[in-house]
Amino acid sequence: MTAEADRDTVAEVLSALADPTRRRILDALAAHGEATATVLAGELPVSRQAIVKHLAVLDRAGLVAAHRAGREARYVVRPARLSVTARWMDRVAADWDSRLSAIKRLAEDASDA
Amino acid sequence: MTAEADRDTVAEVLSALADPTRRRILDALAAHGEATATVLAGELPVSRQAIVKHLAVLDRAGLVAAHRAGREARYVVRPARLSVTARWMDRVAADWDSRLSAIKRLAEDASDA
DNA sequence: GAGCAGTGCAACCATCGAGTTGCACGTTGG
DNA sequence: CCAACGTGCAACTCGATGGTTGCACTGCTC
Numbered sequence: 012m013t014a015e016a017d018r019d020t021v022a023e024v025l026s027a028l029a030d031p032t033r034r035r036i037l038d039a040l041a042a043h044g045e046a047t048a049t050v051l052a053g054e055l056p057v058s059r060q061a062i063v064k065h066l067a068v069l070d071r072a073g074l075v076a077a078h079r080a081g082r083e084a085r086y087v088v089r090p091a092r093l094s095v096t097a098r099w100m101d102r103v104a105a106d107w108d109s110r111l112s113a114i115k116r117l118a119e120d121a122s123d124a
Numbered sequence: 125m126t127a128e129a130d131r132d133t134v135a136e137v138l139s140a141l142a143d144p145t146r147r148r149i150l151d152a153l154a155a156h157g158e159a160t161a162t163v164l165a166g167e168l169p170v171s172r173q174a175i176v177k178h179l180a181v182l183d184r185a186g187l188v189a190a191h192r193a194g195r196e197a198r199y200v201v202r203p204a205r206l207s208v209t210a211r212w213m214d215r216v217a218a219d220w221d222s223r224l225s226a227i228k229r230l231a232e233d234a235s236d237a
Numbered sequence: 238g239a240g241c242a243g244t245g246c247a248a249c250c251a252t253c254g255a256g257t258t259g260c261a262c263g264t265t266g267g
Numbered sequence: 268c269c270a271a272c273g274t275g276c277a278a279c280t281c282g283a284t285g286g287t288t289g290c291a292c293t294g295c296t297c
Contacts, residue, residue, distance in 0.1 A: 032285080041223055044223055049243060060287070061287080084244070104207045162274085197275095
């Protein structure tokens with residue numbers, strides 16, 4: 012995956028995870044291993060339709076995958092994109108850290124002079 | 125930091141990072157090491173006031189810190205919360221992974237029987 | 238084959254938030 | 268000292284989106 016694709020992935024994952032209801036859906040989904048929108052709607056305080064929309068967002072972000080079993084649409088969590096985003100975040104944090112220590116070094120050198 | 129505080133932190137960081145403009149602000153800020161809202165507004169295609177609001181959000185999320193120098197308010201990035209969120213994400217991804225392999229094992233056992 | 242689950246689609250509403258503009262206040266430098 | 272610069276606060280607009288309800292369709296089951 013290229014760096015640009017990574018950036019897009021990260022953007023989608025972040026905005027998908029920004030919503031509390033979607034995080035709860037992912038929690039419930041992970042707990043079940045596999046579940047339908049109707050089942051999830053039974054556990055969360057929102058309508059089935061709301062769940063369906065959220066699942067669509069999560070699907071676009073690659074955080075869940077769907078497969079049909081007869082008349083049911085079963086969803087599963089997908090960890091890959093989450094790992095990508097976690098790594099991105101770690102890289103950014105490390106980058107900030109090194110920049111900050113560079114600044115600090117400069118400041119100390121200046122006060123030495 | 126307790127697990128609950130972590131969850132709150134993560135929620136705030138995620139919704140702060142969900143906005144593309146805020147990510148660009150953080151980028152620019154990291155590049156400068158230290159910058160004022162006015163400077164940032166000069167580099168990004170939004171007004172100073174928009175930057176100010178975003179910086180307030182980022183400050184609440186603990187991703188930046190401000191200090192006054194005369195009539196200026198200088199901002200700096202703060203990596204800590206970002207690392208916390210990255211670790212949280214990694215834990216969740218690992219959790220999903222183990223749940224998925226547990227399911228898979230069950231499925232294989234079932235087909236063996 | 239009739240009826241019931243379960244899904245999918247569409248229209249609609251309300252709220253939230255990103256962005257703008259205008260103005261008043263403190264700070265600094267000629 | 269006053270003029271200009273930078274900041275902070277408030278009011279307003281507007282699009283995105285989370286949520287709802289209603290209905291049509293499809294597949295299971297008796």
